[in-house]
Amino acid sequence: MVARRKRKSLRERNPDKWNEIRKKVYRRDSWTCRRCGATGVEVHAHHIVPFSKGGSDKLDNLETVCKDCHISIHPDSTMERESTDNWLWLILILIGLLLACSMVGCGILTSIAGWFGSHL
Numbered sequence: 001m002v003a004r005r006k007r008k009s010l011r012e013r014n015p016d017k018w019n020e021i022r023k024k025v026y027r028r029d030s031w032t033c034r035r036c037g038a039t040g041v042e043v044h045a046h047h048i049v050p051f052s053k054g055g056s057d058k059l060d061n062l063e064t065v066c067k068d069c070h071i072s073i074h075p076d077s078t079m080e081r082e083s084t085d086n087w088l089w090l091i092l093i094l095i096g097l098l099l100a101c102s103m104v105g106c107g108i109l110t111s112i113a114g115w116f117g118s119h120l
Contacts, residue, residue, distance in 0.1 A: 010057040021045070021057060029064035035073075038066040046070055 011018040022045035032039050046065040049055030065073065 007051075009051050018057070021059065021062070024059060025062045026064050028059065032064060033066035033069055034063040035065050035069040038068075042067045044070045046073060 009018075010021065025045045026043055030039075031043060033041070033043065043064050043066055045062045047055045047057075048061050048063055051057065055061050071077070
């Protein structure tokens, strides 16, 4: 049995060309989500026929969608988890910095506590 090689998307083969194509999609669609009509939000280039199911990276198989619609189109994808993971990492880094500062006595915890005390 011969193993078939996984087809590589344009994004993987030539990221610069992919960026050109997705920007053409955004301009064609006036930077507007084709699903909900949202404007002024983060947009993604969505494959109408998924690349994994034989769809192409050509303009006629791509549409502009907002991040929320893209997540709802692909509920099992990592898009939403990646966003949550990014926040989690940021929070963990900040906690680490605060703990390190408290150990060496840089006074940042006192400053933060003072700020909250005066704003609550």
